Amino acid sequence: MAKKTLLPIFIMVLLVLGAAVVAAGCIQEKPVYTVGISSSFAPFSIQILQTEEAYGIDVDLLNAIGKDQGIEFIYEFWEHADCPSKLTVGEIDLITATVKTPEHQKKYLLSDPYITAGYAVVIRKNANVTMDDVLAGNVTITCERGSIYETWLKEHFGTETFNKMIDEKKIIIKYTQDATLYAVLTNEAEAVIGADNVLGDKLREYSPLTFLGYLSDKKDVVFASNKSNEELIAKINAGLKNVVASGEYDKILQKHYVAQLKDxxxxxxxxxxxxxxxxxxxxxxxxxxxxxxxxxxxxxxxxxxxxxxxxxxxxxxxxxxxxxxxxxxxxxxxxxxxxxxFSTPYYTAGLGIGCAGDHLITKTQFESGTAVTGFITRTIIEEWLTEQFGKDQYEKMVKAGVIKEYASYNDLLDACNAGEIDCIAVSEPLLKVIANETDIEIVSTYETGDRGGVAxxxxxxxxxxxxxxxxxxxxxxxxxxxxxxxxxxx
The missing domain is CATH 3.40.190.10 (Periplasmic binding protein-like II)
Structure with missing residues (x-):
């Protein structure tokens, strides 16, 4: 009886296990897609050296889309300019940070735009370079190899002139965006052309450089795949829409310090x-x-x-x-x-010396260092007074109380009117207003060529x-x- 009882139980166990195996086989794994990204294309994508992990806007955005759509992305690092060829031969399924152009529309299947990028020009802050200089080819220009900016330069100057400028090193092609910026830093080139989002991120690191202007209107940035991969692009578009609607998209941009116009x-x-x-x-x-x-x-x-x-x-x-x-x-x-x-300078001004109307001094007294002079701390006046008297003499005058600092203009004027100081050193525009509305008299003005701007x-x-x-x-x-x-x- 024991053997007869065990046999049905054994058969039942086999049936249950078989059903479980069949059920497991029916569970579909997440589709996995390979994405080609650059290891040095911040803020879109970089490789964290310590962990070798992918990081950036594109990585976070695709991961959020994948979570929403039930798909998975893995990332392979290539030079940014090499990613399109890897996509063409089928080594990867998707490329990121692709500017939407007629050429790309013919060649690839493109997603909906997920950000915009402008053709930006960056120069050294102390350079005397204008957009007209760049457009005329009067300065040395650098850009990344295989980029749309290289294509733009070729179209703008014409192929023959472009090749001549390459030979004359008036156009310098580099393998990475960092290399282009370093070329400007080291005076190998005078201007770099690239995406405003990428250059903007780099300018926080390359502080001697600044934005000059745009070469064109902003362009849409998209994900790109081969024409046969319609299902992937459809999922990316659907996921992108949901990620934007949920507010996750804005959080990703904020995380990566992407500057955008604000209300x-x-x-x-x-x-x-x-x-x-x-x-x-x-x-x-x-x-x-x-x-x-x-x-x-x-x-x-x-x-x-x-x-x-x-x-x-x-x-x-x-x-x-x-x-x-x-x-x-x-x-x-x-x-x-x-x-x-700084913005484009919007005014120029010199500096001026003023004194109380009931305590007049002369220009000679100020310039000889015998008049007690006050100024607002942390302003351009400190640098000017140092140049006026020389660093050593300036420090002696400060120590002796012949030069005094004040926290505000009201404190400075009160000190002058009370006789605590003989004169004030301020910007020429301010001195004119003060002289027009108070008893302060103008002693002298100095042309310095200083320019004012928005910081x-x-x-x-x-x-x-x-x-x-x-x-x-x-x-x-x-x-x-x-x-x-x-x-x-x-």
């Missing part, structure tokens, strides 16, 4: 910086810079929130992201440019571009001339 900007100012930014008798914010920025903002669809920040903290506020820009009569200096970038965080190309275009429009419209006259800057 509102935080603008750092000084409320005592006449005639640029100050409070009127009713306590309302006004001034040349306030009116100019409001004009630019209205025409470019953004609003501003003003943040009153001491001069001693304004650069750090930009670097740390507390504010988006400083728009308050800031002079461009080498020291400041080592930490932030912006390194790499924020979209904001730098909109401010530069706004300043150009302000001048072309005649509004700049009107404001210059209104605030006695002309």
């Amino acid at each position: 509102e900007y935080r603008v750092g100012i000084s409320t005592e910086n006449w005639p640029f930014t100050y409070l009127d008798e009713d306590g309302n914010l006004t001034g040349y810079d306030i009116e100019a920025l409001e004009w630019i903002a209205e025409r470019n669809g953004f609003t501003v929130t003003y943040v009153d920040i001491p001069w001693s903290k304004n650069i750090n506020a930009i670097v740390t992201g507390k504010i988006d820009m400083w728009y308050s009569g800031m002079i461009i200096t080498d020291d400041r440019e080592s930490r932030v970038t 912006i965080q390194n790499g924020n190309i979209p904001l730098q571009d909109v401010i530069n275009r706004g300043l150009a429009d302000l001048e072309a419209s005649g509004k700049r001339a009107e404001l210059m006259e209104k605030y006695h800057l002309s």
Whole structure:
């Protein structure tokens, strides 16, 4: 009886196990696709050296799409310029960070756009280079091998001229984007052409460089696959739509510090910086810079929130992201440019010396160092006074109390009127306003050739571009001339 009982049980176990095996075979594994990416194409893709893992916008975005669509991506690292050929021969299924062009539309199956990129030009901050110089080929230009920017240069100059410029080293082709930037840093080239998103990310590292302008309107950036891979592109499009709708897309861009135009900007100012930014008798914010920025903002669809920040903290506020820009009569200096970038200069000004009307001094007294002079800390005046008297003498005068620093313009004026100091050293535009509205008298002015600009965080190309275009429009419209006259800057 025991044997007869065990046999049906054994058969039952076999049937259950067989059913489980069949069921397991019916479970479909996730489709796996191979993606070709660059190891040095930030912010789109990089390889983390310590772990050799893939990192970047494209990686995070595809992983989010894969999770949404039930597919998996694995990543292979190639030179960015080599990825298209790997796709063509079928070694990979997908390439990323591809600019949508008629040529690419004919050759590949393209996804919906997931970001835009402009043909941006970057130069050294201290270079005297214009967009006209670049377009005319008057400067040495570099770009990445096999990129759309190499194609653009060939089309712009013509194949014959392009090849001649290659031979004459007026156009220098490099294997990576980092190599192009290094060429400009080391003066091998004067301008680099590339994607604004890529260059913007690099400018946070290559601080001596800055954005000059765009060569064309922005282009759509897409994922690309072979024409036969319709199912993959359909899943990417569906997943991308869901990732955007969920808010995950915005989080990915923020994670990788991709600068985009905003609806509102935080603008750092000084409320005592006449005639640029100050409070009127009713306590309302006004001034040349306030009116100019409001004009630019209205025409470019953004609003501003003003943040009153001491001069001693304004650069750090930009670097740390507390504010988006400083728009308050800031002079461009080498020291400041080592930490932030600037818009196109929008005014030039010298410096001036003023004294209280009841305590007149002469230009000779100031220049001989016998007059006690006050200035606002962390402004261009400190550098100018150092040059005026020489570093050693300047330090002796500070130690002796002949040169004094003040935290604000009101403190400086109060000290002058109270007789604590004999004279003030300020910008010429400010001195004119003070002399016009108070008892301060102008002792002397000095032409320095200083230029003022809007200070912006390194790499924020979209904001730098909109401010530069706004300043150009302000001048072309005649509004700049009107404001210059209104605030006695002309």
